[in-house]
Amino acid sequence: xxxxxxxxxxxxxxxxxxxxxxxxxxxxxxxxxxxxxxxxxxxxxxxxxxxxxxxxxxxxxxxxxxxxxxxxxxxxxxxxxxxxxxxxxxxxxxxxxxxxxxxxxxxxxxxxxxxxxxxxxxxxxxxxxxxxxxxxxxxxxxxxxxxxxxxxxxxxxxxxxxxxxxxxxxxxxxxxxxxxxxxxxxxxxxxxxxxxxxxxxxxxxxxxxxxxxxxxxxxxx
Amino acid sequence: xxxxxxxxxxxxxxxxxxxxxxxxxxxxxxxxxxxxxxxxxxxxxxxxxxxxxxxxxxxxxxxxxxxxxxxxxxxxxxxxxxxxxxxxxxxxxxxxxxxxxxxxxxxxxxxxxxxxxxxxxxxxxxxxxxxxxxxxxxxxxxxxxxxxxxxxxxxxxxxxxxxxxxxxxxxxxxxxxxxxxxxxxxxxxxxxxxxxxxxxxxxxxxxxxxxxxxxxxxxxxxxxxxxxxxxxxxxxxxxxxxx
Amino acid sequence: xxxxxxxxxxxxxxxxxxxxxxxxxxxxxxxxxxxxxxxxxxxxxxxxxxxxxxxxxxxxxxxxxxxxxxxxxxxxxxxxxxxxxxxxxxxxxxxxxxxxxxxxxxxxxxxxxxxxxxxxxxxxxxxxxxxxxxxxxxxxxxxxxxxxxxxxxxxxxxxxxxxxxxxxxxxxxxxxxxxxxxxxxxxxxxxxxxxxxxxxxxxxxxxxxxxxxxxxxxxxxxxxxxxxxxxxxxxxxxxxxxxxxxxxxxxxxxxxxxxxxxxxxxxxxxxxxxxxxxxxxxxxxxxxxxxxxxxxxxxxxxxxxxxxxxxxxxxxxxxxxxxxxxxxxxxxxxxxxxxxxxxxxxxxxxxxxxxxxxxxxxxxxxxxxxxxxxxxxxxxx
Numbered sequence: 001x002x003x004x005x006x007x008x009x010x011x012x013x014x015x016x017x018x019x020x021x022x023x024x025x026x027x028x029x030x031x032x033x034x035x036x037x038x039x040x041x042x043x044x045x046x047x048x049x050x051x052x053x054x055x056x057x058x059x060x061x062x063x064x065x066x067x068x069x070x071x072x073x074x075x076x077x078x079x080x081x082x083x084x085x086x087x088x089x090x091x092x093x094x095x096x097x098x099x100x101x102x103x104x105x106x107x108x109x110x111x112x113x114x115x116x117x118x119x120x121x122x123x124x125x126x127x128x129x130x131x132x133x134x135x136x137x138x139x140x141x142x143x144x145x146x147x148x149x150x151x152x153x154x155x156x157x158x159x160x161x162x163x164x165x166x167x168x169x170x171x172x173x174x175x176x177x178x179x180x181x182x183x184x185x186x187x188x189x190x191x192x193x194x195x196x197x198x199x200x201x202x203x204x205x206x207x208x209x210x211x212x213x214x215x216x217x218x219x220x221x
Numbered sequence: 222x223x224x225x226x227x228x229x230x231x232x233x234x235x236x237x238x239x240x241x242x243x244x245x246x247x248x249x250x251x252x253x254x255x256x257x258x259x260x261x262x263x264x265x266x267x268x269x270x271x272x273x274x275x276x277x278x279x280x281x282x283x284x285x286x287x288x289x290x291x292x293x294x295x296x297x298x299x300x301x302x303x304x305x306x307x308x309x310x311x312x313x314x315x316x317x318x319x320x321x322x323x324x325x326x327x328x329x330x331x332x333x334x335x336x337x338x339x340x341x342x343x344x345x346x347x348x349x350x351x352x353x354x355x356x357x358x359x360x361x362x363x364x365x366x367x368x369x370x371x372x373x374x375x376x377x378x379x380x381x382x383x384x385x386x387x388x389x390x391x392x393x394x395x396x397x398x399x400x401x402x403x404x405x406x407x408x409x410x411x412x413x414x415x416x417x418x419x420x421x422x423x424x425x426x427x428x429x430x431x432x433x434x435x436x437x438x439x440x441x442x443x444x445x446x447x448x449x450x451x452x453x454x455x456x457x458x459x460x461x462x463x464x
Numbered sequence: 465x466x467x468x469x470x471x472x473x474x475x476x477x478x479x480x481x482x483x484x485x486x487x488x489x490x491x492x493x494x495x496x497x498x499x500x501x502x503x504x505x506x507x508x509x510x511x512x513x514x515x516x517x518x519x520x521x522x523x524x525x526x527x528x529x530x531x532x533x534x535x536x537x538x539x540x541x542x543x544x545x546x547x548x549x550x551x552x553x554x555x556x557x558x559x560x561x562x563x564x565x566x567x568x569x570x571x572x573x574x575x576x577x578x579x580x581x582x583x584x585x586x587x588x589x590x591x592x593x594x595x596x597x598x599x600x601x602x603x604x605x606x607x608x609x610x611x612x613x614x615x616x617x618x619x620x621x622x623x624x625x626x627x628x629x630x631x632x633x634x635x636x637x638x639x640x641x642x643x644x645x646x647x648x649x650x651x652x653x654x655x656x657x658x659x660x661x662x663x664x665x666x667x668x669x670x671x672x673x674x675x676x677x678x679x680x681x682x683x684x685x686x687x688x689x690x691x692x693x694x695x696x697x698x699x700x701x702x703x704x705x706x707x708x709x710x711x712x713x714x715x716x717x718x719x720x721x722x723x724x725x726x727x728x729x730x731x732x733x734x735x736x737x738x739x740x741x742x743x744x745x746x747x748x749x750x751x752x753x754x755x756x757x758x759x760x761x762x763x764x765x766x767x768x769x770x771x772x773x774x775x776x777x778x779x780x781x782x783x784x785x786x787x788x789x790x791x792x793x794x795x796x797x798x799x800x801x802x803x804x805x806x807x808x809x810x811x812x813x814x815x816x817x818x819x820x821x822x823x824x825x826x827x828x829x830x831x832x833x834x835x836x837x838x839x840x841x842x843x844x845x
Binding site (some may be wrong): 005013055056059061062063064065066067068069070071073074077082083115133151154155156158159162163169172173175176184185188189195196199 | 230231287298309312313314315316317318320321323324396399400401403404405407408417418421426427429430432434436437440441447
């Protein structure tokens, strides 16, 4: 249990790296939400485009993060940003697109046609339908996508410590290179707990954002 | 069909991009330098695939029976809490899994395979369970009603109907596995991570690329391979992608 | 008033053009319910949905209260037409109140007005406002949800309503209740309504007029009684069913058929008087006994009157069945069959005897329409 002593001795470092970790993932997923949700909505208008966009996004997610870093660093080093935050943030941005776009698209696409017809029939414009019916109904599913993206990318960010992006992964990388089990375990436990806690918090948020009348429908599965 | 056209156009674009990149690589003499790593790449790819095959294969062999077991009515009391644990387990980043594995088992192939095994096990078990639980109660009732024994019901009705979901789990799990193997290098198991991480340490872009490109291609290939297997293996009537 | 003028819809499908509605011309007078009826794929729903442009007409025009709607803004048009669909389509993310007030809000009503309107509508559909307004659709039964669906359509008090199999997804018992409630509301509201149905019984019950569709064409457009008595061709006839004469029983009320001429006896008259009165009126089996308020209390069978001496009050049988003036003939016939009777006494709202209805009169009524038509047909030829 040496790692606990180590943790107590290095509480400041743990805190700052945790904040760094959360901040990086948060900013990147935040930006990804700002791009992913509009894309997800836009592609509901065109099935061909939707398939193509989702196909590309799924290929991107398939590429392992470390391979993505390995490919990005040589490219980004052309502009002098090879190592550090930038490749990590870009990777998180890219990986977040699939869950966010896919969930947005699926949720809007799957809104009950009867509701859409009812909304049209009572004279809502396309924007009003989107604002008053389709998006409110889709919010829980979109949130689920954001949650998936955040949890996935907490892991990606841990690996990004190897390319100098900081965060909790630094404990693990130092732990391995210095053969220091205290740092190693602290890093692994901290990043795992972070992922679990964030997952649960976002689930709670997702439930709060679910329109009241829909809890049963949204969480039936 | 139009969708094929779209994909076709994308593929064409990719080919053009690869061609241009290839020309540039050739012209700048980078290709020769990349080819320098070819023997290493060949050796490491084999090693990489071995790690995936062993850890992934073991995981499938354990996960599917485990999922089946949890889905049995007699296990209903434990199943939900077991799934909670598995769900929490899947949120743990793979690097952390490997790190924990190393801190208990030390350095080498065994902790690496064990870490990979655990990371792969969880999604497959989860999907096997979810797939079997998702089989419509009406189907199960019908199967019992025509006199199938529980074991017959499992093999003739439940598993075929859950197969698509199970394969989805295997696909996710193996893709994660292939993508995690490079990290296994960090705890001394080899694989393509050797080129990537050494490349990063030495800040040698070519070495990074020599490791990263095959890793990416390998992941896409494994993903496609499992997808194709699922496409062929899952009966048409219960296979949404063949509907 | 809704008037369709050569309304046509042609769908382009991979198998070629399909005409879903072919030059439909018809008019629904103000305050009437018009049922569009026909088998699936006959064009009835397409026709309905062209009125509020959920489906855009290929050609032809829709007039509402004499105004050509072609150049109206689509959203504006729809906000002034009530729309009820089979799937109900209540927005699950909104409370009942929000669902009902969504159109008034779109129309820019002020808050106090639409809130009051919501309560008014809830009372109209017989759901307690305080108990339901703050609830969500998922907390209501199917029947309650469809009542809310109707309330939502009525919210802005549109002169015209379109209803696409509105009660189709509700179980038969609740359906009958909602149909009755709706008819009662319509008596006060006098909306002009187009109503799609595939249920002939519903059409007869709800419709002031029925339009029968087949393969995109309007086959026959008549009042229900005319339709049942005189189907235009074999298709309409087979669609109406072989028991169409029986279906007409639904359309006639006791009030329209009852004979006011009925002989009675009082409890304190003796049985001999009863017997002679039976003979006077030519009743073969029995005679009614009424109290001093003219309410029927029993019958004196002829066999008893002939063989026994005494007062009627000591020798009557109980009445097996009574018809109310507002009952339809279907119920009357059913009572007659159930009790093996050839006639029934009729009573008004206060339970006073006001006449009788006989099997003979019913069959005569049903048959007369056919005889008239046969004569007309022969004359035309």
